[in-house]
Amino acid sequence: MDAVPDPDVRIRLARPDDLPELQRIEREAGTRFKGLGLLDHLLDRTLSLSELAQHQRADRIWVADGQNGKPLGFAVANVLDGLAHLEELDVLPEAGGQGIGTTLVTTACDWAAAHGFPAITLSTFRDVPWNAPFYSRLGFRTLDTRELPRALRGIRAREEQLGIPMTERVIMRRELPPVAGAPPVHLVLYDGDCGVCSRFVRWLLAADHARVLRFAPLQGSTAAALRERWPELPRDVDSIIYVDRSTGEERVSWRTEAFVQLGRVLGGPWRALSLLAWLPRSLTDAAYAAFVRRRHAFGAPDATCPLPSAAEQARFLP
Secondary structure, three states: OOOOOOOOOEEEEOOHHHHHHHHHHHHHHHHHHOOOOOOHHHOOOOOOHHHHHHHHHOOOEEEEEOOOOOEEEEEEEEEEOOEEEEEEEEEOHHHOOOOHHHHHHHHHHHHHHHOOOOEEEEEEEOOOOOOHHHHHHOOOEEOOHHHOOHHHHHHHHHHHHOOOOHHHEEEEEEEOOOOOOOOOOEEEEEOOOOHHHHHHHHHHHHHOOOOOEEEEEOOOHHHHHHHHHOOOOOOOOOOOEEEEOOOOOOEEEEOHHHHHHHHHHHOHHHHHHHHHHHOOHHHHHHHHHHHHHOHHHHOOOOOOOOOOOHHHHOOEOO
16 A cells, blocks of 8 residues: 655655756665666666756656655656656655655646646556556556557667666556646547548547547537637638647648648558658648548448447547
């Protein structure tokens, strides 16, 4: 059973002058692995000051201060493949058992949900008690290697290069409930009255194994609010529109460029859609326009269609 968080512990965003102290905390926390045969050759390795500074500027480091204002632990979040990722979690050994780790993980999860991320992931050791078993109690599940998107496979590759025994290492994921008003990180806008478009959305639901995409009809209030911010968007409903907020900024693409970006998000064989970017935009957009003018001839809205599950329904916005 996890400890109840100490009410005297305060969680705050990191400041630039915290960063050397966070490196010290990471080294101290690493001593708990000494003699386990897992990280002995990496116990002095920490996140660099430049890496920490990048996360600090993005407000993605949280520090747990004790009663005397001394930092006792910290958590670092990142964004990978459209998902929030818990990059680092460290608590001083002498501060263990106070619920500090639980509070820091909860803080990172709350941040991720408030920013519209559908899930948060992490890499950890399978059998170390304060690693995977700890995260399992907080709602994380272990992913099969076949479920890993490109960036998470990259993390495993880098860890292997560092000499970490990968048979002991797992990637875990925790689903995050939607937060009212939180902007989705990846949003697809489509013609809600088009049969072809509806089938395209169902295909995206099936192809989006990481479950990062959210959807909204071009006729709805979500699209109307987007057009207020982006008046240059097409005013008709003939274009698939893709909105990407994974970098912290809102980027919008439509027509063939939207397909290119969606291929990159889906990964795997769908990244081949990026080849469209090598063709003249005028040519690809003309082909797209010719298709959408005739799209209703390819299929009216289905009279009957599979009812979406509750999880799928949560991915649709008005």
